[in-house]
Amino acid sequence: MNVWVSSLVSTQEVINLLLEKYKVESKAENFALFIVRDNGEQKKLREDDYPLVTRVVLGPHEDIARIFLMDGQQTPEISSEVAQFLNLSIPECRAILDRYHEEEYRELHRIRFKYAELRKRINQRMESLKVRL
Numbered sequence: 257m258n259v260w261v262s263s264l265v266s267t268q269e270v271i272n273l274l275l276e277k278y279k280v281e282s283k284a285e286n287f288a289l290f291i292v293r294d295n296g297e298q299k300k301l302r303e304d305d306y307p308l309v310t311r312v313v314l315g316p317h318e319d320i321a322r323i324f325l326m327d328g329q330q331t332p333e334i335s336s337e338v339a340q341f342l343n344l345s346i347p348e349c350r351a352i353l354d355r356y357h358e359e360e361y362r363e364l365h366r367i368r369f370k371y372a373e374l375r376k377r378i379n380q381r382m383e384s385l386k387v388r389l
Contacts, residue, residue, distance in 0.1 A: 263308045267301045274325050288328030293321045296343065298334040 259273045271284050289301040291314065301307060307323055314321040344352070 261308050263306055263312075265306065265308065266303065267305045267307055268303045270307045271325065286328055287325055288331070290324050290326050290331060290333075291321055292324055294319060296334060298331065300328070300331075300333050 259270065259277055261270055261273065265273075267289050268284065270289060271287050274280075275282070275284055275287070289305075289307055291297075291299045291301065291310065301310060301323070311323060314323075
């Protein structure tokens with residue numbers, strides 16, 4: 257889907273042009289423009305953005321990043337941090353989860369040890385105060 261626009265045409269105007277061109281009868285508020293990168297990242301363009309300027313900033317290669325018209329309410333934004341995990345295999349995901357669980361266990365053990373030590377010090381201090389009275 258293509259429309260000819262200038263650099264002064266906003267996102268909402270591009271959406272309206274596309275809907276008019278292809279005779280879509282749904283409301284323009286139901287749609288949004290998204291930048292979709294080759295790694296799976298999806299970023300919604302704001303209504304006051306300029307899609308042509310955004311396209312120029314993204315570079316000429318559409319295999320790296322494209323702009324799509326999508327359902328504005330149902331399509332989630334996917335950050336680059338999340339997108340990097342979308343293309344991982346099941347064994348890679350399991351390895352990451354295993355490492356996460358190991359770190360979680362170590363942190364839990366460290367916190368429990370810290371508070372057990374504090375409890376011990378507090379009890380010792382309470383005992384020392386009882387003797388003086």
